[in-house]
Amino acid sequence: MQTFVNIFLGLFIFESVGAAPIADTIIYDSEFYDLPLGELPHPFAYDENERSDQLMTEIGTALPSVIQESYSSAPLTEEPEEEASTPKLIDGSSAQGSGVLGPQTQDGLPTCLLCTCLGTTVYCDDRELDAVPPLPKKTTYFYSRYNRIRKINKNDFFNLNNLKSIDLTANFISEIHEDAFWRLPQLEELVLRDNRIRRLPELPSTLTFIDVSKNGLGRKGIRNEAFKDLHELQRLYITDNNLDHIPLPLPESLQVLHLQNNNIQEMHEDTFCRMKDFNYVRRALEDIRLDGNPINLSKTPYAYMCLPRLPVGNLM
Numbered sequence: 001m002q003t004f005v006n007i008f009l010g011l012f013i014f015e016s017v018g019a020a021p022i023a024d025t026i027i028y029d030s031e032f033y034d035l036p037l038g039e040l041p042h043p044f045a046y047d048e049n050e051r052s053d054q055l056m057t058e059i060g061t062a063l064p065s066v067i068q069e070s071y072s073s074a075p076l077t078e079e080p081e082e083e084a085s086t087p088k089l090i091d092g093s094s095a096q097g098s099g100v101l102g103p104q105t106q107d108g109l110p111t112c113l114l115c116t117c118l119g120t121t122v123y124c125d126d127r128e129l130d131a132v133p134p135l136p137k138k139t140t141y142f143y144s145r146y147n148r149i150r151k152i153n154k155n156d157f158f159n160l161n162n163l164k165s166i167d168l169t170a171n172f173i174s175e176i177h178e179d180a181f182w183r184l185p186q187l188e189e190l191v192l193r194d195n196r197i198r199r200l201p202e203l204p205s206t207l208t209f210i211d212v213s214k215n216g217l218g219r220k221g222i223r224n225e226a227f228k229d230l231h232e233l234q235r236l237y238i239t240d241n242n243l244d245h246i247p248l249p250l251p252e253s254l255q256v257l258h259l260q261n262n263n264i265q266e267m268h269e270d271t272f273c274r275m276k277d278f279n280y281v282r283r284a285l286e287d288i289r290l291d292g293n294p295i296n297l298s299k300t301p302y303a304y305m306c307l308p309r310l311p312v313g314n315l316m
Contacts, residue, residue, distance in 0.1 A: 111135060120162065132156040135163075145169040152176040152201075157184055165189040174216075176201045193237070200226060209235045213258075217241040227251060238262070239289070246271055255284050260312075261292035266300075273306035282306045289313070 111117070111133045115124035120140035124133060129147040140162050149171040157163060163184050173195040181187060182202040189209040197215040200222050207230050215221075217238065227233060228249050235256040238247075243262040248271065250257065272288075274280045290297065290313035297304075298315045 135160060138162055141165045143167045144171070147171050149173055150175070152180045154179050156180060161185055163187055165191075167191040168195070170194045173197055178202055188232075197221075199223075203227075203230065205229050206232060208232045211235075211237040213237050213239040213241070215241055217243060219244055222247045225249065227254075250285075252282070253284060256287040257285065258287075258289040259293065260289045264290065264293040264295050266295060267297070267303050269300055269302045271300075271303050273303060275302070278305070280306050281308075283308055 111122065111124075114133060115122055115127060117123075117136065120136075120138050122135055122139050122142050124142075124144040124147065126146040127144075129144060129149055131149060132144065132152065135142060135157070137159065139160055141164060145167055146169070149168065150173060152168075152173060152175070154177040157166070157180060161184070164186050165188060166181075167189070169191055170193075173192065174197065176192075176197065176199075178201045180201055181190065182204045184204055185206065187204050187206055190203070190207055191209075191211045192215065193211045194214040197212065198217065198221055200212065200217065203210070203226065210233065218241070221241065221243070222238075226247055227236065228251065230251050231253055233251050233253055236250075236254060237256075237258045239258050240261045243259065243264060246259065246264060246267065250272070269275050272282060272285065286308050288307070288309075288311035290311050293313060295314060296316065297311060297313045304310055
């Protein structure tokens with residue numbers, strides 16, 4: 001009997017101890033890994049069965065929502081495609097008139113593919129061109145040497161307001177429209193040497209450098225007072241032509257005048273100086289070449305009194 005009582009008391013104590021809560025056990029939640037659940041501001045009871053039911057509920061409600069959204073019969077609205085960006089044109093004109101590689105030539109090729117465009121400079125040297133190609137609007141320097149260009153048309157350089165230099169050396173140019181150059185507001189350098197030009201067109205007053213050497217300019221090749229209004233002109237080269245006179249008047253800004261290998265036979269005392277003003281000094285004009293002409297410079301000594309240096313030529 002005593003033994004039965006001891007067994008009953010032992011079972012009672014064991015069940016009481018197993019049911020009692022363990023106060024020292026610490027449970028960490030992943031979101032508050034540094035705080036025990038008991039120290040949270042609002043402690044809550046964690047029930048595994050309740051959490052499991054809640055999880056099943058969330059899965060059961062979320063899955064149909066995704067399926068419904070993915071397979072909805074409502075028509076999908078297509079997002080508008082982005083319009084192709086218009087390429088930036090180097091000449092600032094519309095896409096119909098020009099492209100990134102410049103305007104189209106007569107052969108259907110863009111100018112900057114046929115030639116070489118670096119910044120605002122266009123190089124068309126030795127490309128077998130028979131005409132001036134259409135140039136980008138912002139062209140500043142244009143070189144088209146050693147080609148087969150025969151004619152300069154009225155609109156070849158139309159609306160090129162930034163153009164400062166044109167070099168058409170060694171072509172077959174025999175005809176230039178009278179208005180081909182004078183409408184260029186910033187043109188400073190014009191090189192037309194080694195062509196077949198017989199008459200110069202009207203020139204813009206902004207020019208500082210002109211080279212028309214090795215052409216066919218004769219008695220009527222340069223009109224009267226052609227250089228009078230070119231107040232910025234500094235260098236003028238008209239060598240190896242068929243001139244029989246010095247084109248007057250020459251602007252006061254002129255520093256270099258090369259007229260060698262022409263047919264100039266005489267000079268007047270007021271060609272460079274002022275006959276009635278012996279105090280006049282023309283200091284800018286320091287380089288005059290008249291060698292290769294049938295003229296005797298010693299016959300007109302007063303024609304050089306105002307110059308800082310004597311012209312180069314025949315003194316006998």
